[in-house]
Amino acid sequence: MAKLPKPEELLQINYNPPPTEDWMDRPVELKQGNFCWGAKGKNLAAVEFPNARDWTPVEADWKLPKDWEGTVLEAMADRLSKYRSFKVFMDICVRCGACADKCHFFIGGGDPKNMPVLRAELMRSVYRKYFTTAGKYLGKLAGARELDLNVLKEWWYYFYQCTECRRCSVFCPYGIDTAEITLMAREFTNLLGLNTDWISGPVANCYMKGNHLGLEPHAIMNSIEGMIDDIETITGIRINPSFNRKGAEILFVTPSGDLFADPGTFTAMGYMMLFHELGIDYTWSTYASEGGNFGFFTSNEMAKRLNAKIYAEAKRLGVKYIIGGECGHMWRVLNQYMDTWNGPADFMEVPKSPITGTVFDNAASTKMIHVTEFTADLIKNNKIKLDPSRNDDLVITYHDSCNTARGMGLLEEPRYIINSVCNKFHEMPDNTIRERTFCCGSGTGLNASENMEIRMRGGYPRANAVKFVRDKHGVNMLANICAIDRATLSASMDYWVPGVRVTGVHELVANALIMTGEKERETNLRGEPLPGKGGNE
Amino acid sequence: MATMDFQGKSIEVDDDGYLLNLDDWSKELADHLASLDGVTLTPAHWEVINFLRDYYKQYQIAPMIKILVKEIGKAMGPEKGNTKYLYELYPGGPAKQACKYAGLPKPTGCV
Amino acid sequence: MYNTGKIIAGLVVFFILATLPFLLNLGKANAKIEPSIDTPEINAMPKKHCVEPKAFMRSEHMQLLNNWRDQVVRNGNRIYVGSDGNEYPISLQNTCMKCHANKKKFCDKCHNYMAVKPYCWGCHIAPKENEA
Amino acid sequence: MKTVLPFIAVVILVLLPLFGVTVAHQTQIFFGVVVPYTAVAVFVFGFIYRILQWGKSPVPFCIPTTCGQQKSLPWIKQDKLENPVTTMQVVGRMLLEVLVFRSLFRNMKTEMKEGKAVYGSEKLLWLAGLAFHWSFLFIFVRHYRFFVQDVPTAIQLMEGMDSFFQIGAPLFYMTDAVILGAVTFLLVRRVYLPQIRYISLAADFFPLFLILAIAISGILMRYFFKTHIVAVKQLAIGLVSLNPTIPEGIGAIFYVHLFLICVLLMYFPFSKLMHMGGVFLSPTRNMANDSRIVRYINPWNYPVHVHTYEEYEDDFREKMKKAGLPVEKE
Structure with missing residues (x-):
């Protein structure tokens, strides 16, 4: 290498x-370091390529x-x-x-x-x-x-x-x-x-096993149980999410990176804590256990084949609508392609928040809403109790994912949430955020390890802007709503801007969330002492 | 695809030197792979390798570091249940380096 | 989807705009434009001539007039020497319009046709014409 | 090569009518009647053909590039022009794009300064582009005085505006200076800026040289080598009333000007100049971001081979049961 x-x-x-x-x-x-290894025959054969x-x-x-x-x-x-x-x-x-x-x-x-x-x-x-x-x-x-x-x-x-x-x-x-x-x-x-190995491997996995990482059903359960244990350690509350459950009101789909790699797992813990606190009737699926879509980096047909699982599973389980987790290209696909490929989703209902009663008309046809739309609505209606000071050790900036920014326009929802759950937030320069945001440098299946040079080069403009706010405001945490961001920006921050870590928005939410019956929290979701608790001010 | 000669047998490996077929693995091969990196496998290394192979057999995937740390801690005692300990054993990263010696495919991390 | 309706509508608009000159002239004859030099003063001339040859006057009269104005107003020079060596008083009213007393049939003929609005008459008084 | 050849081509295009009408008078019919009719026909039908060719391909997915806040919760302000959901909002976005080059206005310049990338303001391209296109349009419309016998007041007003300062005689048109300046800037930029030179093709230089030659020949004709303008209008009206005549007294410079315009018209439909029509067909700009609100239909959507839940359960039934997951078949 x-x-x-x-x-x-x-x-x-x-x-x-x-x-x-x-x-x-x-x-x-x-040039070595600028391309990924070639696809393996068995992965291409698995999807009849x-x-x-x-x-x-x-x-x-x-x-x-x-x-x-x-x-x-x-x-x-x-x-x-x-x-x-x-x-x-x-x-x-x-x-x-x-x-x-x-x-x-x-x-x-x-x-x-x-x-x-x-x-x-x-x-x-x-x-x-x-x-x-x-x-x-x-x-x-x-x-x-x-x-x-x-x-x-x-x-x-x-x-x-x-x-x-x-x-x-x-x-x-x-x-x-x-x-x-x-x-x-x-x-x-x-x-x-x-194709490249890094794309075709996940594609084959997703096709056969339901998710890019190739987590088989019991591996998903095992991973989530680990998270539940951690949540119990931190909050004293044992939560009990359900899987493949028929008759649930909501199907929850997130990128599988959130199930199996830090810091994505903390975001997944965040979703579960929030949903538990609200007491909503939702289920995970092990079959449709991938929101992301590496098929989209392959061919239109492959993307459609992988995406088909989401509606198929919603129909099988009889849910009313779908909530999607924090992911970038997943939302490009869900917003601009899914309904066209695999719709109409007429077996579901227009999403309506069971907590606030808000009807999400903007998803009237796809029946799928973004979890930050859901959460922003909760906070606006004062439906959850928050203690933003628990995030006071963090000085946060927010990275817009390319796809949610330029293929959807989801700009204010995450910012509203961050500003509600944190006290210290600073934007990066205008030329580098919102519709002008810079890619993490590793999207579309470039997040392998043999192509680190091109990844770091591509990640430079984003890191450069983070460095600006780190030096100016002391930013030490980069929030985002994308699984690939969480994985790849960590590497690019370590390389370009050491000292800045990466988080999903719902990790911040869960840290600030005051849950009914919780014990006094000593640590955040990462097991680090909360501000004022460990003398690490 | 690259191949590697070991004990008169040609073994298929990927571009990063990970075995393509889990069945090609043997304890001697693990020692050999480690020696290529200038590492001599100690019983402490083997604890990790064995755990990885067991986990892989059960779940068809290498565990994430968090699980590895937790499980090693459970099995070998809390003083070994931390990332620092594992990185001391495997400076190239417990996931990447140990998986290679264990004959597992290269871990994917987040995709 | 094809947006057939919108594309056709757009093309119709394009077609109309692109061929507008043809559409505007449908069935119209090409008017013949000939400024009249039929005035008593010109008819009385033994040899009809202007201060410069006809071809020059046709294309350069605006510059000549502009020049005349500058000569009189800025330099106080009231005499123009033509290319034929003759001297002419520089004066719109007393030189030009003396012969071309028929502004409507002479000046306006081409100016109107070409939609040119010379600003001579912003200062000068247009000749009172006897006949329409 | 990519600069010199287009230049030589334009020089030849200038010389053709110049020699043609000077040496052999009869070629006036060719340059004054045959070529213009051909050019207009090629332009109009070529343009329509190209648009129809594009239109034949469907837009299978709803892929607007969103440049502002989406419509979501009622208390979050939607950016209606940058992220439209209704047809009217799309029209607004397109108008901004077509009339004032909204996207190009965002342009900025990246530089490496003191070891980091910085983004500076860069409005010159936008300004030059805007100046070029608007002055071109103004000049084009202004020329209608040659094509209608009773020139409409609107055209006369435009001309009055254009020559507002009343400099010289004939009155100096501001747009003449603007278009010369803008085209020169666009040309110099292509030669001088390394990035732009690198990406430029002969097809980028040719239209610039051609338009420059058209503007220069027009300016020369108006201010310097004058021609019998009434005769020119007679010729023009003759053409557009389908009763062509070749009046006496029209100078060669006019035929140069006319021929270059005809070349531009004929070149137009088969070149990048079709961006004029193409911008209206660009799916990233002319679509509403409403694909979650109403289902967008792909006319060639076809069934694909998927891995069904049943197949999945067959693969993992035992593992699922062991992990306590519900299964359809025991």
């Missing part, structure tokens, strides 16, 4: 590409199927006829360059092919060659080039270096969204068996 350079070394960045070079003449170079075999990206031979060029071009024609976004975005870019320095990978790395416009040109150049007259005859002069193995490798390298965060699309005068192009590139590569 490539050794990760020191932060100072990584920051030797030049944003100016070579003055006389033509980007088409620069051959792709697969073509060309399932083990392969190694650095080897010259990618073991491609015969006439792979034909396969790609045929798929390209097909997707052009199915996605107006793809077709229009292939044609209307004027290369104004507004997007160029908006990508976190470009800001943290300076590789010119990480400018969103150029990433898209990697695809457009091939499109022009085979789908436009000018490109066919004028070739390179018209910005066209033939599809060959080098181009394919370049696609694979750079389209698995795009986290589909959509930040470029915010600044584009035509709204060109590189994510739409990356989605297509990933469709094409998956037709040739060219």
Whole structure:
């Protein structure tokens, strides 16, 4: 595995590409630390994907199927006829360059092919060659080039270096969204068996076992029991969540990262403590035990196949509606795709909070609400007792996840909650939050360990903004509502901004939550002394 | 995919050197894998490896560190039930390093 | 979904805007524009001539007039020497409009056609024409 | 290459009519009648064809890029223009986008300063873009005085505004200076800024050179190499009333100007200039963020192979029972 350079070394960045070079003449170079290992054959076979075999990206031979060029071009024609976004975005870019320095990978790395416009040109150049007259005859002069193995490798390298965060699309005068192009590139590569291990493994797991981590039903129970023990130690209250229970009012779905990795587990404890305190009638499912969707990083069809479980399980259990946990791309999918793929969800009812009576008209069709919408409503209606001073050892800033910010617009709900459960909150600079938020650097299945260099580079802009508020306000905790954020920002904070830790919003809620009949709490959910309790002021 | 030669047998490993097939594992192989990293396995190391293998057999997944810490603490006494102790044994991270010697696949963490 | 209705509506709007010049001229004849030099003063001239040749006057008269104004108002120079060597008094009313007494049939003819509004008459008094 | 070739191409396009009408008078029919009709036809039908081609592909998913607070709880203020849920709100968002380039207004510049990335204000591209497009539109509409016999008051008013300062004779148009300045800026930027030069194609330089040549030829014609303007209007009216004539006395400069415009019209539908139509079809901007409120339909949605609960339970029944989970089949 490539050794990760020191932060100072990584920051030797030049944003100016070579003055006389033509980007088409620069051959792709697969740099260690900047790509993930190739997909394993067994994981591709598990979901009936073509060309399932083990392969190694650095080897010259990618073991491609015969006439792979034909396969790609045929798929390209097909997707052009199915996605107006793809077709229009292939044609209307004027290369104004507004997007160029908006990508976190470009800001943290300076590789010119990480400018969103150029990433898209990697695809457009091939499109022009085979789908436009000018490109066919004028070739390179018209910005066209033939599809060959080098181009394919370049696609694979750079389209698995795009986290589909959509930040470029915010600044584009035509709204060109590189994510739409990356989605297509990933469709094409998956037709040739060219996925990454880190994506195809979770996809196979999720398909067969219900969640990305591959937690089998009893492993989920075991993990949650561990959390319940911890909750009892901290609060003196034994809670008793239910699983796969028919007739429950609400199905709760969260990313499986919350079930099995710190600090996500503290967020999961937070949900359970809140739901217990409210006494709501909800159930977990071990079958639909994944809110996230690595299929979305693979192909539209795979995403739909994985997502289908949520409605299917809601129907089987007969719930009235669904609450979804804190996760980023999960909510892009739930907000913009789920109902279209697997709806209509007419067997459920419009979500209505059993505590406040608030009807969530904004989820009238999907029947699925975000847990921060649910909790913000509770707090607004004074339905829970909170002691924000329990979070007084924390100086908090909030990171908007790309997908909830730019694929949904969930901006105020989490902020309202944080401000209600904590006393010390500071925003990062305006250019780096809300719709302009920076990706954690590891979305879309890039959160492996063999590609740490590109992850840290991509995470740099976010970390840079955190560093600003750490130095200015003493921020020591980065709150977010995304499972991938919780896992990957921890690594990126350790690397760039040591001393800042990462938390989910509902961990903060549960720390501040005064539960009926609880003992006097000595520690927070992480087992650390509460402010004023351990002399660690 | 890479392979590794051990006792005249070719064993399949992944890009990071983790075994692809759990059945290829043997105690000698564990010792060999550790020696590649310059580590000599002591009984304390073996406690962890054995626990990992048992856990994996039951749940088809490597435990998260929290569970590992708790279980080691339960089995070997509270003085060993902490992250510090495990990191002293496995400086490369108990999850990653110990799983490798135990013949488990590379742990996934959060996805 | 296809948004067929919206696209068609948009294209209809586009088509109308793009072909508006054609639509506005449907069935209209192309009017012939010829400024009249039929005035008593001009008819009385033995050899009809202006201060400069016709082609020059046609395209450059606005600059010439602008220049004349500056000469008189700023430099006090009231004599213009034409390219033919003759001297002419610089005066809109006494030189130009003496011959071209028919503003409506001379000046206005092209100006109206081209939608040009010279600001001569902001200061000068337009000639009173005997005939309409 | 990508800069020089488009430049040479435009020079050739200038020389063609210049020599054409100077050397052989008869080519006036070609440059004054045949080419303009062809150009307008190619433009209008080419444009419609391209839009229909795009329209043939459906929008399968509701994918607006949301740039503000969603509509959720009644006490949280929705950002209606940046995160619309109704058609009117979408129209508002699109108007902002099309009329004042809302997204480009957000632009900023990233630099490495003292070992960290900083984001500075960068409004020049927005300003130049806005100046270019608006002056182009203004100039375009202003030209209607050549195409209608009784020029409407609105057009006359526009012209009055444009020449408000009454400088020189013929009166100087402000938009002439603005478009020259803006196009020059856009051109210089492409050559001078390393990032922009790197991403630029010949197809980015060609329209800039072409538009610059159109503007310059127009300005030369109005202020310097004058032509018989009444005859020009006669020709124009002849064309648009489908009764073409070639009046006497029109200078070559006019044919240069006209020919370049015709080239632009014909080039338009097959180039990036189609962003004019494309911006209206961009799904990230023209859709309401209402996919949780009403079900969005994908016309090619098809059934997929899923791993059902029954299959799942078959795989894990014993483990589920042991862990105390309810099962459907014992």
